[in-house]
Amino acid sequence: MTRRRNVLPRVLLVPAGIAVALFSLPIVALIARAPWAELGSILTTGDTRRAVGLSLITSLVTTGIALVLGVPLALMLARTRLPGRRIILAVCTLSMVLPPVVAGVALLSVLGRRAPIGRLLDDWFGVSIPFTGAAVVIAQLFVAMPFLVITLESALGAADRGPEETARALGARPWRVLATVTLPSVRSALVAGTVLTWARAIGEFGATITFAGNLPGVTRTLPTETYLTLQNDPDRALMLAVIQVAVCLGVLVALRRRWTPAITGGRP
Amino acid sequence: MTRRRNVLPRVLLVPAGIAVALFSLPIVALIARAPWAELGSILTTGDTRRAVGLSLITSLVTTGIALVLGVPLALMLARTRLPGRRIILAVCTLSMVLPPVVAGVALLSVLGRRAPIGRLLDDWFGVSIPFTGAAVVIAQLFVAMPFLVITLESALGAADRGPEETARALGARPWRVLATVTLPSVRSALVAGTVLTWARAIGEFGATITFAGNLPGVTRTLPTETYLTLQNDPDRALMLAVIQVAVCLGVLVALRRRWTPAITGGRP
Amino acid sequence: DTQRLNVFAAASLGPVMADVEQEFEAANPEVDVVVNLAGSSTLAAQIVAGADAAVFASANVAQMDVVRDGLGLGAATVFATNALVIVVAPGNPLGIAGADDLARPDVVVALAAPEVPAGDYALQMLGRAGVEVAPSTLELDVRAVVTRVALGDADAGIAYLTDVVGRADVAAVPVPDDQQVLVEYPVLAIDPSTGGPFVEMLTSEIGRAILRDAGFGTP
Amino acid sequence: MTLAISVRRDLGTHHLEVDLEVADGERLVVIGPNGAGKTSLLRGVAGLDPIGSGRVAFGDEVWDDTTTGAHRPVEARRLGIVPQRDALLAHLTVLDNVAYGPRSRGLSRHAARRLAHDELERFGIAHLAAARPRSLSGGEAQRVAIARALIGEPSVLLLDEPTSALDLSAKAGVRALLATATTALARPALIVTHDAVDALTLGDRIAVLEEGRITQIGSGRELAAAPRTAYVAELLGINLIRGSLRGSVLTSGIFELTVGAHEVPSGEAIATVRPRSISLHRSRPEGSPRNVWRSRINSIDRTADRVRVRLVDPVEIVVELTSAGLDAIGVGEGDEVWASVKASEVVVTGG
Amino acid sequence: MTLAISVRRDLGTHHLEVDLEVADGERLVVIGPNGAGKTSLLRGVAGLDPIGSGRVAFGDEVWDDTTTGAHRPVEARRLGIVPQRDALLAHLTVLDNVAYGPRSRGLSRHAARRLAHDELERFGIAHLAAARPRSLSGGEAQRVAIARALIGEPSVLLLDEPTSALDLSAKAGVRALLATATTALARPALIVTHDAVDALTLGDRIAVLEEGRITQIGSGRELAAAPRTAYVAELLGINLIRGSLRGSVLTSGIFELTVGAHEVPSGEAIATVRPRSISLHRSRPEGSPRNVWRSRINSIDRTADRVRVRLVDPVEIVVELTSAGLDAIGVGEGDEVWASVKASEVVVTGG
Ligand SMILES: Nc1ncnc2c1ncn2[C@@H]1O[C@H](COP(=O)(O)OP(=O)(O)OP(=O)(O)O)[C@@H](O)[C@H]1O
Numbered sequence A, B: 001m002t003r004r005r006n007v008l009p010r011v012l013l014v015p016a017g018i019a020v021a022l023f024s025l026p027i028v029a030l031i032a033r034a035p036w037a038e039l040g041s042i043l044t045t046g047d048t049r050r051a052v053g054l055s056l057i058t059s060l061v062t063t064g065i066a067l068v069l070g071v072p073l074a075l076m077l078a079r080t081r082l083p084g085r086r087i088i089l090a091v092c093t094l095s096m097v098l099p100p101v102v103a104g105v106a107l108l109s110v111l112g113r114r115a116p117i118g119r120l121l122d123d124w125f126g127v128s129i130p131f132t133g134a135a136v137v138i139a140q141l142f143v144a145m146p147f148l149v150i151t152l153e154s155a156l157g158a159a160d161r162g163p164e165e166t167a168r169a170l171g172a173r174p175w176r177v178l179a180t181v182t183l184p185s186v187r188s189a190l191v192a193g194t195v196l197t198w199a200r201a202i203g204e205f206g207a208t209i210t211f212a213g214n215l216p217g218v219t220r221t222l223p224t225e226t227y228l229t230l231q232n233d234p235d236r237a238l239m240l241a242v243i244q245v246a247v248c249l250g251v252l253v254a255l256r257r258r259w260t261p262a263i264t265g266g267r268p
Numbered sequence C: 001d002t003q004r005l006n007v008f009a010a011a012s013l014g015p016v017m018a019d020v021e022q023e024f025e026a027a028n029p030e031v032d033v034v035v036n037l038a039g040s041s042t043l044a045a046q047i048v049a050g051a052d053a054a055v056f057a058s059a060n061v062a063q064m065d066v067v068r069d070g071l072g073l074g075a076a077t078v079f080a081t082n083a084l085v086i087v088v089a090p091g092n093p094l095g096i097a098g099a100d101d102l103a104r105p106d107v108v109v110a111l112a113a114p115e116v117p118a119g120d121y122a123l124q125m126l127g128r129a130g131v132e133v134a135p136s137t138l139e140l141d142v143r144a145v146v147t148r149v150a151l152g153d154a155d156a157g158i159a160y161l162t163d164v165v166g167r168a169d170v171a172a173v174p175v176p177d178d179q180q181v182l183v184e185y186p187v188l189a190i191d192p193s194t195g196g197p198f199v200e201m202l203t204s205e206i207g208r209a210i211l212r213d214a215g216f217g218t219p
Numbered sequence D, E: 001m002t003l004a005i006s007v008r009r010d011l012g013t014h015h016l017e018v019d020l021e022v023a024d025g026e027r028l029v030v031i032g033p034n035g036a037g038k039t040s041l042l043r044g045v046a047g048l049d050p051i052g053s054g055r056v057a058f059g060d061e062v063w064d065d066t067t068t069g070a071h072r073p074v075e076a077r078r079l080g081i082v083p084q085r086d087a088l089l090a091h092l093t094v095l096d097n098v099a100y101g102p103r104s105r106g107l108s109r110h111a112a113r114r115l116a117h118d119e120l121e122r123f124g125i126a127h128l129a130a131a132r133p134r135s136l137s138g139g140e141a142q143r144v145a146i147a148r149a150l151i152g153e154p155s156v157l158l159l160d161e162p163t164s165a166l167d168l169s170a171k172a173g174v175r176a177l178l179a180t181a182t183t184a185l186a187r188p189a190l191i192v193t194h195d196a197v198d199a200l201t202l203g204d205r206i207a208v209l210e211e212g213r214i215t216q217i218g219s220g221r222e223l224a225a226a227p228r229t230a231y232v233a234e235l236l237g238i239n240l241i242r243g244s245l246r247g248s249v250l251t252s253g254i255f256e257l258t259v260g261a262h263e264v265p266s267g268e269a270i271a272t273v274r275p276r277s278i279s280l281h282r283s284r285p286e287g288s289p290r291n292v293w294r295s296r297i298n299s300i301d302r303t304a305d306r307v308r309v310r311l312v313d314p315v316e317i318v319v320e321l322t323s324a325g326l327d328a329i330g331v332g333e334g335d336e337v338w339a340s341v342k343a344s345e346v347v348v349t350g351g
């Protein structure tokens, strides 16, 4: 509790330092190069604010849906002997492997107006998914949810089953076991997977633009806005990227505040 | 050991099923739409084969370097009281949040020939990083390594410290504790993080084309090739995407074969 | 011992550049042409950041200006032109005859974003036609506009003629001359000694023939 | 309602083959050497481990039946259970661990915590309510686990070595609490232990499990009167020698023992000798005892005023004497001694 | 070389304040009630827990000194250690667990495994070599942990309740092995236990730890002769009554006891009475005993042929008698009885 001694070989500081440099130098360069003078004008632009708002909302909705769908999937994969277990895991990974633009095309091939399911939706309900906020969320889900599923599945697979047995022996039904034992025991993986999913969702751009399109206020997210600005006004685009970084940092720090004590609280 | 009863609420099958559909339908659609007649001609094209080779090599090199750098970083973050711990974790996440093209610009701002560090490298060693295989790897590292770091950090943070204490009490020095206890205890997170990193790396495209360029045989990876083909021959591009999916599936299955028994072996 | 010649070319020029490369290498066996294809703005950023480019072939004048300003270089040569068309589904089921029909409420329109050249040109064209269009999406590049129409999610879009040449999954409705805009492709030898000959070939009759085959106009 | 157990399961090195009935209100203690299968049996009854083939039923509730495939999930068996290891839920406080069962069975959080608090008080560990399991001492954790098993109104109690980490006075206290609780509950209780005092004090019946089979079952008194195996005899502090009886002489290998008056027919037989009835001598004793032999001291266990000397060669025998008595002879581990016992102290029963 | 321990650490509810020396070849047993701080002490000495403030030294090797900040990491202390819980490395086989220490100290894999195999054979568990810890029974796991602690040539042995999960014969065997091993090693050994037989059999000296402090230290004989606290007395099966002595009468609350001949001055004093010297009666006994009082039976612990009856009110006293004796009186838990003891059986010592 007082001084806790370092149990790691010192040499590890070298690669760890290189890794930190690799992550932070480009961000620092970005911040250094950005035209801070334009910050005011950018922040007061309706387009930017709409894009930030849309990005935040869609990425959070995506994260929410990813939790609702991804946690059950991870549980099924880790805890039951599903026949196609490994194939499903591999397929989850594939959506990360596709270039995002191809992912967008693939989504269009399913949900586009002329595509099998899209046509049904259109004919029966008059609903068309592309060019809507829903499409943005679906595109983000497709590329970002695997992070949650894979992170969580691995943690669930490694978790000791003893506490679940104990809970059941004490009379807890499946839902209660899940809520009070299984999920708390993989809480840190859940947090990590959620953060990864959210970060990937808010950074998503290729699949979104291909599947959902790009209309200010409806489907134009901050990454799209940044990419477009990069075409004509690279400096301003860097400033947008810095704003993106700042927004994300804000959300992450807010989240960490709420989550981290819960994670590390148990350890002395 | 014989029949193990399902301890999960049945209803979870519904969201899990939706999630599987979300992942698999677009892939199925992709495969259905791809012009299989062209497969032969594509596979015999030197460009395609070079791109597949380059993608495999760079992504595996990236994964290797990510392990060498990322594992120590995750260890440092989880196991020592580094002052900037949380900030470093957040910064790791930021590189995922940036649109990949912006990430490429940021990398150019550090390692471009006119940029601070790039200029030093050029002046002192005559080395120029952009437009080389090294640049491809660096771009992939920048966007893909966070998955390894964050997945592993969370698993290390959650892991019981008891076994490490036991190992030390038995006389194991830090390196040995690391190799025989710490890393084995987070093996499944290590595998998950490695798979995520590799998948993200082999799918990387925006940062690569911006930072490393798109030189056939040198920096033109399969996603870049797919992107370019999409410009001029969309159907052929779909076929390329299917090839990418097939290559990745092959690698994943090969990896799973080697890894999975080790992961699940301990559980009854 | 071959000499390497880096050509930075807009992605839409890919097939053209591949053919010119072949011709050039045949004529100059000691030179190995390497074509770096990407969006014009990406290429411009790379060149300004110090990339070792001998030739820059841009899909628009603005990005060429970025490079010229950034490196303090002289004027570029226009080596190709392009024309806008209205892209529709094969057989033109909605009977779109011209820009006016793009304003119809039953027509889902995809345009390129005004930030990219094709979007800028499309706006100019619509301006000349005096039509106000409410697009459903502003794509990041012109190919995506064609993809939209090809997949059927959009009924019509505005793209370059070269984008639809030889495609069966879309059809083109020509734009009358009075609404047409001038689309120019500039090329510049960043390194005149090595890049000059390549630019020469591109602007020679050989290059022009290749460009015409791909649907480009030649000045 | 009776808990009826019939289990046949492969344990790797041996088979678990147990048929048992535990009546309502009965405390059945299962005792046996390490690795005999006690924990496997308990976990099988709980439904945590497969039972291999067989049947477990509580009254007319079938918990497991491998012929019909009937299975009642663990959580529906209303158990009061203390697992042998890792009993507590590490992420919950002590209070919430104890409240977990009642809460799972539908009580409000408040009511469950109140109940848990009372239970902790009964066990004298209310001051630990807010602690996390990791910070508890071994004995504290075990007391919490027992409190948690007794709370609510479990149908069946399954306790796996509930007192192994407890100090002497805590053991006595917990035994008293267990006795009261099981009597009040009037439900079957299956208690695994290594502790002879636990077994004799708590067990209405004691089942001895050796290598997966029950070798003897009965009240403590019955076991003490006629232990059937060396393990039971040792547990109860009695020497047991199996051999073949002819007349008044029992032969076991090269060892011969003259036994007291009996009506056991010749053939396989068991002789028992109380450790206190054997004397030790430094040299060959003179006088009346019919049985005198030379042996070697293998080990000496001490209690406050007595020592238990284990002799080996030609036969394993434990001798109990006072510390002063041992000092008077002046021998230690590894030394040779003479042992003697009167024939009348050697009781013989059929094999 | 001597292991010199001086530790002062906050344990939440109380303080751990221990000064101890364990000589080379000495087995020091630490015994005490649950939560007293035994495990904390052991982990502090090992370097696994902070020692708060103080100093731990082995010969002239300083292991921890909070005044100078000196610290020798755990792995450099060459310990033979059995932790109280989760002793084994779950992902290694039994053989590799036992081979882990020698391998860590530089032996080749082959040599370490060979050594480990021999050690497992010594403990009679070589057949478990390939098993994973999860599949072991509680007692099997504990034997593996002890084997692992004794392998190699540890400088100091630190064993935390090494026999708690063992059956009776395994306990005796392990005790014998421990005794041999520590004698052969000739190194300090610190052994925590709850088991009086362990303590008296293994302990060259016994340190009694209560609420973080050592309340008595000495050989088993010394402790038995003059227990200083109720805990020690109970552990050794002796009754202890603290009170104030005036002449031949010791007063403790409302209870008065006439004591035997003594030379203790008036004032605070301790009386001890052996449980066997007290008699129980159903009704008030006639005759010579000077001390006769009415009491209530709180609990009864049974061994094979004897029972220990705990009386409460007006004073806590344990009485030991034969099962037959108890049956003859015909009383049970909760009943009122009369107790009597001769004054000459009540030994008094200074407070
Ligand atoms: N999952 C398993 N795989 C292989 N063997 C097992 C498994 N579980 C138990 N065993 C073996 O079955 C035997 C019985 O184990 P069990 O835990 O039931 O013993 P026990 O009687 O409770 O012993 P103890 O008194 O030491 O706790 C042991 O030899 C053990 O190694």
Ligand SMILES: Nc1ncnc2c1ncn2[C@@H]1O[C@H](COP(=O)(O)OP(=O)(O)OP(=O)(O)O)[C@@H](O)[C@H]1O
Pocket: A268, D134, D135, D136, D137, D138, D139, D140, D165, E011, E012, E013, E032, E033, E034, E035, E036, E037, E038, E039, E040, E041, E084
């Ligand atoms: N990390 C901790 N935080 C708070 N309290 C602790 C911590 N570790 C130990 N304690 C408390 O210190 C006391 C001593 O614990 P310790 O484990 O040393 O007891 P022990 O003598 O080994 O008991 P037992 O015989 O039950 O194993 C206990 O009351 C325990 O709750």
Ligand SMILES: [Mg+2]
Pocket: D038, D039, D040, D084, D160, E137, E138, E139
């Ligand atoms: Mg057991």
Ligand SMILES: [Mg+2]
Pocket: D137, D138, D139, E038, E039, E040, E084, E160
């Ligand atoms: Mg302890």
